[in-house]
Amino acid sequence: NKELHIVYKAIVQPAYNIRNLEFRFDSVTAIGRNIHELARASFLQKGARYDLDIIKSERARIDAGLKEKGMYFFNPDFLIADVDSAVGDHQVDMFLRLKKETPPKAKQEYRLNEVYVFADYTADTDTSMQVVKQQSRFAGGYHIYDPQHKVRTSVFKRALVFKPGDLYSREMHNQSLKRLVNLGMYKFVKARFQETDTSKQPSLNAFYYLTPAPIKSLRAEVSGLTKSNNSAGTEISLTWRHRNLLRGAEQFSAKIYGGLERQVYSQQPTISTNRFGVEFNLLSPRMIGPFKVKSKGDFTPQTKSTLGYEFFERNTQYTMNSAKLSFGYIWKRDITQEHRLDIVSLNLVQPTYINPDYQLMLDTNITLARSIEKQFIVGPNYNYNYNSLIVANNRPNNYYFNWNIDLSGNIMGAVTGADIKNGIQKNFLGIPFSQYVKTEL
Structure with a gap:
């Protein structure tokens, strides 16, 4: 029954603070101007404690900001922080700069050149540009590849945020994907951006691949219930859904339902309740009106x-x-x-x-x-x-x-x-x- 007690003593040195902070970027190039603008809201501040996690967060913040400025090929690993800890008195001088091996295209602002939408994409879809350009419909600046014309072009004009000529933005990139998903008629939505050769400025072609979900579906539900007043019942419903009723991504559903409830084991007259009904819903992905x-x-x-319509009957009371x-x-x-x-x-x-x-x-x-x-x-x-x-x-x-x-x-x-x-x-x-x-x- 011997016990051993160990006491650890930690000697912690004083933390290092940032004495000087410098963003070493020129103000001539686009990337230099953008980073200097982003530096106004930097996580790094003079006098603050030196923290590696904050430096990583700052690199990610600058990367996110540059993505909103059209710099599609930029990566946070292209940023490096040089730290001089020899200045003494537990202080450091920090210099944030670009690595020398940063590729030229990572420093350029890209704009959208052409936008292609594959509205009925499957693994067997022919995506060769020659076929796509011949069979696509051009609407609102978009090339809509939908050979069977299953969806009206106005759906994509409303859903897509990007327009040809726009400066690339990660926020607009994500918004377009979410708006396409929220149409409710696609199972998978994927986007790809490809650098294209233009004599005017750095440009990207955007490609959206939309894999449709089953357009029609049928769903049945059966439920049962019991209550403390010795009644029991059941209900059944059948719902038919169409995800693209009028070729405008309209979601239509028709539901028919019915149920009954009976009182059992009671000395009182048997009370029965019956109800059945139908309901139709149409959801359009736009505001329909004079505006x-x-x-x-x-x-x-x-x-x-x-x-909707419903019939309700309680045999000992009323019918409605x-x-x-x-x-x-x-x-x-x-x-x-x-x-x-x-x-x-x-x-x-x-x-x-x-x-x-x-x-x-x-x-x-x-x-x-x-x-x-x-x-x-x-x-x-x-x-x-x-x-x-x-x-x-x-x-x-x-x-x-x-x-x-x-x-x-x-x-x-x-x-x-x-x-x-x-x-x-x-x-x-x-x-x-x-x-x-x-x-x-």
């Missing part, structure tokens, strides 16, 4: 249209039909924030049968009666959603925020002269329409 919207960023705005129609827009500032605006939102609720015994209950309960009365809900509504969890992070705190506002019948009420305070109720298509302002958090 043109030029979007920037990683996401293109979308227009969503919905049409409902229909809905909506038209609105969806757009995102970034991946964590989403806006939804339904300019038109129509909901029609109409009971077709009420059990006499249940009607007696409704006569004494105004809240319950309101829930199934004939009504027409019309009006715009807006939803804002923020979710920081969408992006993987190591933050100790993440946030979720959802806000919805519904303005039902207010515009129609102002036009028709409806006034609930004075008991003036107006109808639309023979059905009273609801008026309220509702907000939810």
Whole structure:
């Protein structure tokens, strides 16, 4: 049972600080001017502690900045930091410069020359330039190679950020890829840039290879449920989807569903609930309207249209039909924030049968009666959603925020002269329409 105790004593020398910092680049060449401009926001500062990790981060920062200035072939390894530690008093002089072996093309600003889009790319696609130039459609400065004309050229004019003649930018490069992916009709999206010979200036040809996902799909879902009131049920749904309905990357879905619920092991009369319905959705990758919207960023705005009908029956209480129609827009500032605006939102609720015994209950309960009365809900509504969890992070705190506002019948009420305070109720298509302002958090 002998024990041994070891005590380590660390003698740490004082840290080195940066006495002088110099960016040794000329102000004549493009790369020199760009680096001097980027140096204004440098991670390296006089008087700061010498840290190798910060030097690496500074090289990566300069590389990212130069990529936004058209320097496609630049690499952070072309930068080197010379450190003189012989100045004494635990200080260093640091000089940041380019390596002598840096190739000339890494110092040049490149612009886009021609942009080629292979809209239906597979491993068997003939990508020889002779065939591509003969069979491509030229639109908006892009060469669209789509021999069967499966997709309209306007889709790529909206999705691609790069234009011929633009200075190369890594941000625009990534944005174009994300916008193509977010169209929802491509399984794989790849970009390649190739240096091209021009007598005017250093140039790149861009090639986008788009491999389509299955255009049509069919999905079936079956679910079951049990409740504490001795009821059990099931629901089945069938959804058919088309990813390019009108050759404009429109995503269309048609869903039919049905379900039933039965109360078992009960001495009371058996209560059964049946419902079935259909729903159609059309999502277009642009804003459809009398105005043109030029979007920037990683996401293109979308227009969503919905049409649906549902039949609901509870055998001991009532039978109800409902229909809905909506038209609105969806757009995102970034991946964590989403806006939804339904300019038109129509909901029609109409009971077709009420059990006499249940009607007696409704006569004494105004809240319950309101829930199934004939009504027409019309009006715009807006939803804002923020979710920081969408992006993987190591933050100790993440946030979720959802806000919805519904303005039902207010515009129609102002036009028709409806006034609930004075008991003036107006109808639309023979059905009273609801008026309220509702907000939810």
